[in-house]
Structure formats: C-alpha cells, structure tokens
Amino acid sequence: MAIKKYAVNPEDDLGFGTQAVRQRIINRDGSINVKRLGIPFFSTTNTYHRLITMKWSSFWVTVITAYIIVNVFFALLYLFIGIQNLHGTGDNNVSNHFLNAFFFSAQTLSTVGYGHISPAGNVANWVAAFESMIGLLAFALATGLLYGRFSRPSAKFVFSENLLIAPYAATGGRGLMFRLANMRLNILLDVAIEVTFSFNEIVDGKTVRRFYTLPLERTRVSILTLSWTVVHPLTEDSPLYSITAEDMKSSNATFNILIQAFDDTFSQTVHSRTSYQHDEIIWGAKFVPAFSHDQDGQVQLHLGKISDYTDVELPIIG
Numbered sequence: 001m002a003i004k005k006y007a008v009n010p011e012d013d014l015g016f017g018t019q020a021v022r023q024r025i026i027n028r029d030g031s032i033n034v035k036r037l038g039i040p041f042f043s044t045t046n047t048y049h050r051l052i053t054m055k056w057s058s059f060w061v062t063v064i065t066a067y068i069i070v071n072v073f074f075a076l077l078y079l080f081i082g083i084q085n086l087h088g089t090g091d092n093n094v095s096n097h098f099l100n101a102f103f104f105s106a107q108t109l110s111t112v113g114y115g116h117i118s119p120a121g122n123v124a125n126w127v128a129a130f131e132s133m134i135g136l137l138a139f140a141l142a143t144g145l146l147y148g149r150f151s152r153p154s155a156k157f158v159f160s161e162n163l164l165i166a167p168y169a170a171t172g173g174r175g176l177m178f179r180l181a182n183m184r185l186n187i188l189l190d191v192a193i194e195v196t197f198s199f200n201e202i203v204d205g206k207t208v209r210r211f212y213t214l215p216l217e218r219t220r221v222s223i224l225t226l227s228w229t230v231v232h233p234l235t236e237d238s239p240l241y242s243i244t245a246e247d248m249k250s251s252n253a254t255f256n257i258l259i260q261a262f263d264d265t266f267s268q269t270v271h272s273r274t275s276y277q278h279d280e281i282i283w284g285a286k287f288v289p290a291f292s293h294d295q296d297g298q299v300q301l302h303l304g305k306i307s308d309y310t311d312v313e314l315p316i317i318g
Helices: 044-053 056-081 094-109 122-151 245-250
Strands: 157-159 163-168 173-182 188-203 206-213 220-223 228-233 254-263 268-277 281-283 285-287 291-293 299-301 309-311
Touching (some): 056 094, 056 122, 173 254, 188 228
Parallel strands (some): 163 281
Antiparallel strands (some): 173 228, 188 254, 254 268, 291 299
C-alpha cells in the first residue's frame, strides 16, 4: 500500500470505529448507508420522520394511496349497510352502487357535500358523521405534513460527479479536488466543509477500517456565491501523496463529504452530505469554468457545468 501511516484519531471514524465495510458509508444523496433492524413498524416518531424526509414522489403516492384506501373502506361500509340508505343513488347496477358510495364517501371525507346523495337512517348518518370527523383530522394532518416539508430548513448542493486528481499550481504538484454549488436562491453564510478519507487496511491479519480527516486548501468560505472547488493538496504530508488507482481499489477507498452552513433565509444552520468512491476518481483532469458573463457583464453560474472537466497531463512526483 502507498497510503502513509498516521495515528488514528477516534473523532474521525464517523461512528464506525475500526469495523471494515465494503459499501459506501454515506450515499451520494447524503443518506446513511446503514440498515437498522428491530425498529417497530408502527412508531409515531419514525413514521413522522419518514413522511417528512421521503422523496416528494413517494410522499404523494403515500397520500393518494391512503386517500383511496379510506374511501374504498367507507364505500364498502355503505354498501354493507345497504345502498338504499343513500338517497339519490337511484340505480340498480351493482358497479354504479359502488361508485356512488365511493364518491359519496369522498364528498363526506372532505366535507364538500354536493347534496346529490345523502344518508338516510341512523346507521348511515352515524357512519357519515364518523367519516367527516376522520376527514377533518386526516386533512389537518396532511396539511401539517405538507407545511413541515416546505418549511423544514435544508441545504441543497450540486456536487461534481467525480473527484479529480489534477495539477495543483500552489505546490507545483497534484491536488485531489471536487466542485460544489448552491442549487437554491437562498444565501448560505459561513460554509464549512470536512473531507474524511477512509479505507480498509490489514492489521495483524485482520481487516480494519481507517479514517483520516484530510487537510484542505480552504475549509471555510464566508458566503457561497459561485461554485467552490474544494482541494486537498497532495503534498508529502498527505496520506495520498504516492497512492495509485490500484491502491484505491484494493483498499475500497471512500471520501466522505460533510458540509455545514448558515441559511440566511431561515436563520438556521443546515447540513449536507455526500461521498465519492475510488471508481469515481478521474486521474489527470481539471475542471472547466462553470460561470460566464452576459451582455451586461453580469456573472452567470451554470449549474449544469459543475461536473465538466478536461483531460490534462499530471506532473510527475518523486
């Protein structure tokens, strides 16, 4: 191995200790790549967290599915009571009976009540009254979840698809670098970043996981206005100074990125995470500019060009 030996700092291990792993610790989308077992399926805290943090597509599928299931349940309940207890149906077709009961349930659940169909008899009225109460609670809950999803402070960065090993003019040598930018229109202040390099190492015949926090050219920017190219100089003091692509692969090397910033819109601190695997490193490349100027001279940042790079020849290290 060409990875230099350094004293292990227990604070750098991201909670894994020396446990050897073969997969990402942090996924590209920032989620933690750990499967937790033994969690109760019905847990108020976890259910709320899932509904708040799941993708928008999954959230809407969950809401629509729940809405349909509730209406189907009450429609079947009205049919069990007897369709004759719903005035205004006026059709002997069984399929139409279900549709009439379903749409009456939808009107009752949302408290719309167009008046074309109405319940008759004590049982049907009690069921309709109970359903309207369920509807009020359900829509209040859905509204709260929707508001919570919109109002939850979070950071949204776009990261370059690859890490680059590029010429680094400041040392006349090489640098490990990636690029990021803020995808939102908000202002991020006091942006701090930490890059942790992890790899598997064989110690006394046992495979262990090592973690090192890499020193960066710059660990903080006061305000993130354009893109930021984060650089780890590959000097002689770096654990990656003479490392090769084969070393990276054999040790299952991973680079974990942790970002913290102050969101000026919400006046709160926000976080973001991502990671790069050894096979996402481009050797001998440099980023091309991702910004330009319009006719009036105003700077334009092209987020779609954050990952763009061009091939270059790397300087030879001794």
